[in-house]
Amino acid sequence: MTENIAILGATAVLIILLIKVYRLKRSRNEYEAEVKAWKLRLELDLQQAKEEQNHLLDALGDAFLIVDSDSNIRFANAAAKELFRGRSLAGRPVEEAFLDPRLADVLVRCLETGEPVQSRVVFPQQTSPLGELETRGNNAWIIDAAQLSNTPKGDADTRVVIRDVTSEYQLDQIRKDFVANASHELRTPLAIINGYLENLLDDGMIDEPEMARRFLMVMKKHADRISRIVEDMLVISRLESGEASAIKIAPFKLRSCVKDVLERLESVIQSQKSIVTVNFKDDSLLIQGDRFYWTQVLFNLVENALKQNPYKDLKVEVGSEESDKYIRIWVSDNGIGIPSSDLAHIFRRFYRVEKHHSQMEIKGTGLGLSIVKRSIEAHGGTITVTSVPGRETKFLMTIPKSED
Numbered sequence: 001m002t003e004n005i006a007i008l009g010a011t012a013v014l015i016i017l018l019i020k021v022y023r024l025k026r027s028r029n030e031y032e033a034e035v036k037a038w039k040l041r042l043e044l045d046l047q048q049a050k051e052e053q054n055h056l057l058d059a060l061g062d063a064f065l066i067v068d069s070d071s072n073i074r075f076a077n078a079a080a081k082e083l084f085r086g087r088s089l090a091g092r093p094v095e096e097a098f099l100d101p102r103l104a105d106v107l108v109r110c111l112e113t114g115e116p117v118q119s120r121v122v123f124p125q126q127t128s129p130l131g132e133l134e135t136r137g138n139n140a141w142i143i144d145a146a147q148l149s150n151t152p153k154g155d156a157d158t159r160v161v162i163r164d165v166t167s168e169y170q171l172d173q174i175r176k177d178f179v180a181n182a183s184h185e186l187r188t189p190l191a192i193i194n195g196y197l198e199n200l201l202d203d204g205m206i207d208e209p210e211m212a213r214r215f216l217m218v219m220k221k222h223a224d225r226i227s228r229i230v231e232d233m234l235v236i237s238r239l240e241s242g243e244a245s246a247i248k249i250a251p252f253k254l255r256s257c258v259k260d261v262l263e264r265l266e267s268v269i270q271s272q273k274s275i276v277t278v279n280f281k282d283d284s285l286l287i288q289g290d291r292f293y294w295t296q297v298l299f300n301l302v303e304n305a306l307k308q309n310p311y312k313d314l315k316v317e318v319g320s321e322e323s324d325k326y327i328r329i330w331v332s333d334n335g336i337g338i339p340s341s342d343l344a345h346i347f348r349r350f351y352r353v354e355k356h357h358s359q360m361e362i363k364g365t366g367l368g369l370s371i372v373k374r375s376i377e378a379h380g381g382t383i384t385v386t387s388v389p390g391r392e393t394k395f396l397m398t399i400p401k402s403e404d
Contacts, residue, residue: 063162065089066148067107073097074157083129083162100127106143107160114156116146122169129162140169178349185229189222232367235296236349239374247290247378254329255283257291258318261298265306273312276302279319287327288402293375300368301331301395309335322401330396337389346385347373 063080067073076089089097098104102121110117120142128134129141144161196215258278262269269276287294298318305316320329338346349370372395376383381399386392 062164063160065160065162067094067111067158067160069111069156069158071095071107071111080162085131100129103129103141103143103162107145107158110145110147110158114147116144118142118144120165120169136166136170138169138173139164139166141165174349181349182229182233186226189225192222193219229367232371235371236367236374239293239371239378247293249288249290251286251288252291252294253283254285254287254294254320255280257287257294258298261295261302264299265302268303268306272306272310272314274306274309274314274316276316276318279317281321285320285322285327287399289379289399293378297372297375297397298331300372304368305331305333305335305393309333311335325401326398327401328396328398330394332392332394334390334392337391337393338385338387339389340387343385343387347383 058078060077060079063083064075064077065073065080066075071094073089073092073094076084080089084097094104094107095101098107100123102123106117106119106121120140122138122140123129125134125137125139128139130139142161142163142165144163145158147156147158149156196219200212200215255278262276262278268274302316302318306314314333314335316331316333318329318331320327322328347369349367373383376397376399379399381397383395383397385395387394
């Protein structure tokens with residue numbers, strides 16, 4: 001009896017132990033499953049966070065790179081891949097990814113010193129990071145590098161931002177050139193006027209009416225030149241300062257505008273015995289725009305054709321045609337033309353092609369074609385020029401047709 005009780009007791013203890021072992025094993029399995037689920041959730045969260053981070057960095061307009069302490073690229077956003085198209089970046093040393101050492105030097109200095117480094121680099125068109133796609137001439141880039149954390153030197157990752165600042169650089173150059181050219185253009189006539197004034201006052205020329213009159217005529221000619229330069233500069237300033245968005249849009253007949261221009265230039269046309277024809281498929285064509293600026297545009301183009309070709313039998317044509325969406329207006333002539341090397345530059349302020357022309361020509365302000373281009377752009381249009389010397393030089397303006 002006692003033995004049976006002992007056996008039963010031992011069996012009960014064994015069963016209890018087995019139950020506890022089973023519960024412990026089940027708890028362990030549940031714990032491991034829970035840990036595994038947490039790990040999976042954490043990995044998914046980390047992956048999602050990384051994807052969101054990459055999406056944010058890809059949304060940047062600037063090229064963004066992360067470089068490790070060995071100068072190897074660990075990450076490149078979409079803008080960086082676009083900038084260095086055709087070259088794999090991830091895992092490559094910076095020196096191999098950046099073909100021009102001037103781009104890599106900034107990063108190398110940051111890695112060596114651990115200090116933030118920022119530098120602007122200007123490239124000629126041939127060595128631009130954009131390669132063959134670069135069409136803007138000299139281009140400028142800001143390279144900004146800094147370590148991402150305060151970890152010991154040599155262990156921290158470094159972020160690199162490459163920003164295209166070509167527009168700002170070129171605008172700054174235009175401002176500098178404009179000031180320098182304007183000063184030069186105004187200095188010459190002012191010096192001539194001052195010289196003649198000194199002669200009139202110091203040499204007693206006032207008592208000689210014929211000589212004084214001749215001096216005054218020369219002074220008036222150069223004073224008129226100064227006045228026109230200032231007037232043209234004010235027009236360009238209005239077009240580029242935001243006032244172009246406030247141009248007075250109203251319908252007007254293009255034929256009437258051309259008539260006004262030709263009347264103003266009638267004396268020049270007759271003295272040169274030039275032939276100016278108007279070739280409009282529709283004489284009642286209406287333009288939605290600012291008549292003042294369109295008068296400036298047509299006057300400058302026709303006057304340029306006459307001034308650049310002060311010879312007999314010059315033929316100038318002012319024409320227009322319209323399609324469903326666009327109106328095309330052109331001014332062409334059969335004069336000596338524009339050399340191909342100058343075509344890309346003629347809309348720059350104060351740019352002249354006079355080295356190819358006679359010294360007897362009348363010099364303009366050098367601002368006329370800049371006014372033409374800015375005026376057409378203010379009306380949402382474009383202007384192009386083609387030239388075959390001796391046959392045809394043609395300025396073609398294309399503007400969107402008003403739905404009204």
